[in-house]
Amino acid sequence: MRIPAFLLISFSLLPLHADEGMWLYTNPPVKQLKQKYGFEPSKEWLDHVQKSSVRFNNGGSGSFVSGDGLVMTNHHVASDCIAKLSTKETDLVAKGFLAHNPGEERKCVDLELNQLVSIEDVTPRVNAAVKSGMEPGAAQKARVAAINAIEKESLDKTGRRSDVVTLYNGGLYHLYRYKRYTDVRLAFAPDQGIAFFGGDPDNFEYPRYDLDVTFLRVYEQDKPAKIEHFFKWSKAGAKEGDLIFVSGHPGKTDRLNTMRHLEFTRDRANPTSLNVLRRREVVLKSWAERSSENARRAQDDLFGLQNSRKAITGMEAGLLDPAVMNRKRDAEQKLRSAVDASADLKSKYGNAWDDVNKAIADYDQFYTELYLLEREQAFNSELYGIARILVRYAEESRKPNADRFREYSESGLESLKLELFSDAPVYADLETVKLADSLSMMAEWMGGNNELVRLVLAGKSPQERAAELVRGSSLKDVAVRKKLFEGGLDAVRASNDPLIKLALQLDAPSRKLRERYERQVDEPLKQAYAKIAQARFAAFGSDVYPDATFTLRLSYGEVKGYEEEGRKIPAMTTLAGAYAHAADHGYKEPFNLPKAWIEKKDSLALNTPFNFVYCGHHRWKLRKPDDQQKRRDCRHHLRRQYLQPGARLHLQR
C-alpha cells in the first residue's frame, strides 16, 4: 500500500470511480479484484484500510499516516482550518506553515475528524417503524423517530458518534459508529501558491502540478493520539500499471434518478445553483480585488464557489448532452420494460416513475421559497447561520429526541456544539457583503413587493438591512451564543439580537416549507426510489454498490496514462513539469510558482514524480464541459451536492 495513491488524488471533492465503483466495506468488490488483478483482500486488510481512513466532518477525507496521530489530507480540505487560524498579519494560507516540533502545532478551532470503527445493520428496526398505508408525512416522522432512537441508544451505550446511514435508497440502513477526534492540530501546510498551483483553470484538470497536501495531527488528553491503524510511507511511490485503492468519502450521487428527475436537475436545480454560485463568485471577487486583506478574508469562500461552479457546470454540460441523456433514457426504458413484462413486478413497482413525476411537479411549485428560506440561501452569512441554529435548537430541544429534526437529535449534539461555539473569526465586512447580496437575491427572485421580502428587509435596502443586522448582532461573541443555547427558548425569545429576531420571525414559514417538502417531495421520492432500486435488483441482480452518501467507500484502479488529441499523457507528472507549466503561462497568476520554488529549483531532483492519474474502465459520463475534458473522464468526476433541508450549505467543500 502506498500513501501517495491514497492522498494526492483530490478524493475529498470527487466521487471515487476506478474500475467503476464506490464499494461498501461490508460488500467489497472481491470478485472483480480477484478476476482482474488476482488480488484477494483479506478481512484484516479491509479492516486495516477502513480504520486508517479519516473522515473530515466539514466535508473531506484523509488518512492516518503515523502511529502518533499524523493525518494526511488535501490542502484544500484543510484550508478551512488553516484560514481560521490566519490573521491579517499571519496568513498561513498564503505563506504556509511548518511546526518544527509538536509544541508548535496549532489547534484547528472547530475541526472534527472521524474514524469508522464499526458497522451494524439496523434495516429491520428502521423498516418496522414505517407501517404500510401510512401517509407520507407520518411515514417520514416514524422513520426519523426510529433512526434518532437507534443513534441515541448507541451513543449512550458506546459513547461513539453514531450515524444511521441510508444505503441503496432505503434498501439498507446501517449504523456507523465513529471515534471522534476534536483536538486536531496543524503540523504542515505548503504555501497556497504551490498547494493550489494552476488555480481555478487547473482545478479538476490533468496534467496537474500542485502540492495539494497538508499534515494535521490528532491529540487526546493534550498528547498526540496513539494510532493503531495507519498507512505507511512508501519511498518508491506508485508506478504506472500498479493497482491502487482509494478509501474515502464521496459526497452524494443519485444514480437512480429518473429522466424526469434529471430534467428537473438540468432545467431547474442546476441553473439555480449556477446562478447563485456565479453571482457570489463575482461579488466576492470584486470585493477581494479591493485590498489584499479583503482577498485573504474571502479566499476560502471563493475557492469553494469556484470549485462548485466548475463541478456543476460540468454536470450541467453532461445533462445537456443528448448522447448522455439518450443512454440514460434507454437504460430507464429497459428497466421499465422488464418491470412491465412481469405482472408481479408491475404491481409492486410499476407506478414508481409516476410517483417521481408527481413529487417533482410539486417540488417545482415551491422550489424557490424552500431554497431561499429553509435552505437559507437568502442569508449567506455565518452569523445568520448561527442565529438559525440557536432558534431551531431552542424549539427542537423541547421535544422528545425521537421527534426532533435529524440535525438536532441528541447523538449529533457534540458535533453541533463544536461548530456553534467555534472561535473561528467572523469578519463583519465580509458578512455584510455576502448578506447584502443574498438579501438582494431574495428580493429579485421573489419580487420586491413580496410579503416575506418586505418582512426580511424591514423597509430598508438590502445593503442597509445587511449592514444593520451584522452591526447590531452580538453573535460574534461565543459567550453570547452559549448563553442563548443554554437559556433555551425563553432566552432566545427575549433576545434583542436582530439576527435572532429575524430567524425567529422566519421560523414558522420556513418550517411550513420544510414540512411540505418532506410530505410532498422527500418521502414520496424516497418511497419511489426504494421501489425503483428493488425493481432493479429484481430485474438485473444485486451485485452493485449504493449511491455515495458521504460515508466510507473503497475504490480501485490502475495507475495509467491516456491519450488526448493524439498526444500521450503519462500517468505521472514531475517537478520539472511544474516549472515548464509555469513558463508556458508566462509565470502569471495562478501559474506564478512561489519565489522559493524558483530560487531553489537547482536543489530539487526535477524528475521526482509529482501528481499522478489513475483510470477505471467504466467512465462516468455525466461530466463533459468540453471536448478535451471528455477524454479525461477517467479521472475527472464531479460531486453532486444536493442539500437536504436543514443541512447547512457547505459551498466550500
Add this chain to the structure above:
Amino acid sequence: MRIPAFLLISFSLLPLHADEGMWLYTNPPVKQLKQKYGFEPSKEWLDHVQKSSVRFNNGGSGSFVSGDGLVMTNHHVASDCIAKLSTKETDLVAKGFLAHNPGEERKCVDLELNQLVSIEDVTPRVNAAVKSGMEPGAAQKARVAAINAIEKESLDKTGRRSDVVTLYNGGLYHLYRYKRYTDVRLAFAPDQGIAFFGGDPDNFEYPRYDLDVTFLRVYEQDKPAKIEHFFKWSKAGAKEGDLIFVSGHPGKTDRLNTMRHLEFTRDRANPTSLNVLRRREVVLKSWAERSSENARRAQDDLFGLQNSRKAITGMEAGLLDPAVMNRKRDAEQKLRSAVDASADLKSKYGNAWDDVNKAIADYDQFYTELYLLEREQAFNSELYGIARILVRYAEESRKPNADRFREYSESGLESLKLELFSDAPVYADLETVKLADSLSMMAEWMGGNNELVRLVLAGKSPQERAAELVRGSSLKDVAVRKKLFEGGLDAVRASNDPLIKLALQLDAPSRKLRERYERQVDEPLKQAYAKIAQARFAAFGSDVYPDATFTLRLSYGEVKGYEEEGRKIPAMTTLAGAYAHAADHGYKEPFNLPKAWIEKKDSLALNTPFNFVYCGHHRWKLRKPDDQQKRRDCRHHLRRQYLQPGARLHLQR
C-alpha cells in the same frame, strides 16, 4: 472652455447629470446658467460646442481637439478599435501606442464617428402618419414608414447620415443630420495598466487615478480632415469652483417609467441581465486565465461585461431601496392626483397607467423567448450576429424602404455595411466558448425538451453544437459576407453555411416574437408614455429635458470636492495620489502601476492634477451599491442599457 473638463470624465458610459440636466442643444438651460453662474451661452457658443462634439457610432463620445482632425476620447471608448488592431505579437491594448507622425497612425477597422451638423423638427410629419383609432401594430408600422421616408429623403438630399430621434416619449421628433467620418486612425493610446489603473474595483468610483484617454484622428481623402470647430487645449486646466460643461451622448434613461414598470425592471429585467452578465464574466474570466493570449482575446468583452454588471448592480440596488421607490411612488401619486383632479386631463391621460400595466403584464409572458431569440442572447457570437444581419437584410431589402425594420432602412445602410464588412479579427476559440455558454443558457432557461432548443442544438450538446457551427462557418471571410449580402435572398437560401442556415430557421419564430412585442408592448408603451409625458407637461410645465437617447446633450456643473465619512475628498487627484494608491494596494493587480511609471516617477511633477470630479445639485439616486457610493452620487451615475429588438447587444459599451 477647457478640454480636460470635457474629456477626462467618463462621459461615454454615464448619463450626464450636473446641476441636473442632459439638455438639448435646441433647448439649453439658459435660465439656470444665467441665474446660478451668470453665464449666458450665445448661439455661436452653442453651435461651436455642438460641432466640436463627436459621437462614436459604436457607443461613446469624444471631442475634436485640433484643426487637423485630432479626436480625444476615453481609452475605454477607443479600446474596441485598439483591440481590433492588436495581435498576439503586438498587443496595443496592453502596451499602448504612439504614432510619431501621421504616417504611423493605424486605421481602425470599423469605427464610424459622427458630428451633428443640423437639427430639424419633423414632429408634425411623423405624427400625421399615425391616425387616431389605428390598431397598435398598424400605428407602429405607419410611424416607422414615415420615419424611414424622412431619413431617406434627407440622405438623398444632403448625403448626410440622417437619424430621426424620438424625444420626450414622442412629444417631439427631430431629424439629426451627421457628418460621417469612417477613416479614423489611432494616434496615441496609453498602456492599459495606466489607462484602466484600478480596474474593476475603481471603475465608477472616486477618487480615481487613471489616464483614461486616447487620441484618434479623422481623415478625408487619405488626409487629416480639416476641422473648423474644436476644443482648444488649456494649459491651466479646470480649477475647483469652475463652471464646466459636458457635451456628450448619454445612452438611455427612462425617467417616466411608472412604478409597475420599475418593478418589472427590478424583479425581471435587471435580474435577467445580471444573471447573464455574471455568467459571461465567470465563463470568460476562467477562459482568460488559461493563457495570456486567451486573456488578450477576451479582455474587451470582459471589460464590457464587468462595466455593465457594476452599473446594473448599482441600478438594482437603487430599485431595491424603499427610500428611492417611495420617492418615486409619491411623485407618481402627485401626478395622478393632478390628472384625476381635472376632467379634461383625466379623460385624455387617465388610463395611461393601466395601459402600462397591461403592456408589462403581456411583456412578462414572453420576455424570456424575446430576449433569447429576437435579441439574440442565446447566440453570443460575432459570427452569428453577422449571419443574422445577412438573413434579415436579405428579407428586408426586398421590401419598400418605408416598410423595413428601422435598422435595415436605406439611410442606415452605409453604417451597417461598415460593421458587416469589418476586417476585425474573429477568434474561433473565443467564439466557441461564448456561443457554447449562451446555447447552454437557452437550454437551461427554456428547458432541454423545448422544441426550439432542440432545433437549435440539433441533437448535439451545446458545446459540440457551438464548435460545429463556428468550425463550419465561412463567415470569418469578409468576401463571403459580401457575396451573400449582394446575392440577396436567393444566395442566402442557397448557402450551406451552418450559421446562415440556423439564422434562417430562427427567422420566422423570431419575427413573430418581435411582431408581438411591437404590437402588445412597445407601441402601447409608447402611446401610454406619450400620454404621461403630456400629462406631466400639462400639470407641471415643460421646462424639462427629455430622456437620454444616445444623442447629443449638454450638461453643466461645478468642479467641486465633497465629504465622505467625515473626510474631505478634494475635487482633483494628483499623480502623487496614483503612486500612493498603488502602494496602498501592495502594487497588486489591478493596482500595479506600469513599470515605466515606477521607473520614471522622479521625472514627473507629482502635484500635477490627474482626475477630477464635478458635482450637480440634484443627485440622481438610482444608484447605491453601498453606503460609500451613496456619498459619491454627484459623479457616479449609470447607464441604463435597454435594448430594442433588432438592435444588437453592445455589452462592451
